[in-house]
Amino acid sequence: MSLKWDYVGVVAADMDKSVLFYRLLGLPMPDADSDHVEVELPNGMRFALDSLELIRSLGPWKEPQGHRMGMGINAETPDGVDATYKAVVDAGFEGRTEPFDAFWGQRYAQVLDPDGNAVDIYAPL
Numbered sequence: 001m002s003l004k005w006d007y008v009g010v011v012a013a014d015m016d017k018s019v020l021f022y023r024l025l026g027l028p029m030p031d032a033d034s035d036h037v038e039v040e041l042p043n044g045m046r047f048a049l050d051s052l053e054l055i056r057s058l059g060p061w062k063e064p065q066g067h068r069m070g071m072g073i074n075a076e077t078p079d080g081v082d083a084t085y086k087a088v089v090d091a092g093f094e095g096r097t098e099p100f101d102a103f104w105g106q107r108y109a110q111v112l113d114p115d116g117n118a119v120d121i122y123a124p125l
Contacts, residue, residue: 008071009048010117011055017114018049024088025073025119072120078107081123085109101125 012018015032023029027047028039035054040046055061075081082099088111089095096118097110106122113119 005045007046007048009050010113010115011052012049012115013052014114015049015051020091021088021093021113022047022049024091024093025084025121067118070118070120072122075107075121075123077123078125081107081109081121084121085111 010018015037019029019032019037030037030039032049035051036048038046038048073084075084085095085099093114094112096112099107099109102108105125107125109121111119111121
């Protein structure tokens with residue numbers, strides 16, 4: 001048997017805000033015209049947003065606390081990290097960690113999506 005990682009889904013309380021946020025991070029998200037929005041990425045992975053209402057309809061839902069997963073966007077260059085962070089924050093979303101040169105050899109920053117999920121933005125120095 002062979003397993004293939006294929007899908008990442010995020011629960012969104014406000015689909016329109018979440019679509020905008022992930023578009024700012026380079027994902028070609030379609031407009032939120034339903035409780036499920038999905039895009040296939042060039043590497044074959046699928047990324048999706050599901051409305052909180054949809055998730056609650058599938059069974060018991062308990063609001064998570066803390067960050068139990070990580071997501072990261074490779075901005076390719078240190079300037080790309082700075083520009084992406086600025087675009088997200090200028091659009092009204094929360095910056096968690098301003099860009100800095102990390103000891104592990106990356107330009108690194110972190111932003112929060114509308115539901116508080118942390119997304120790393122990084123590039124090699």
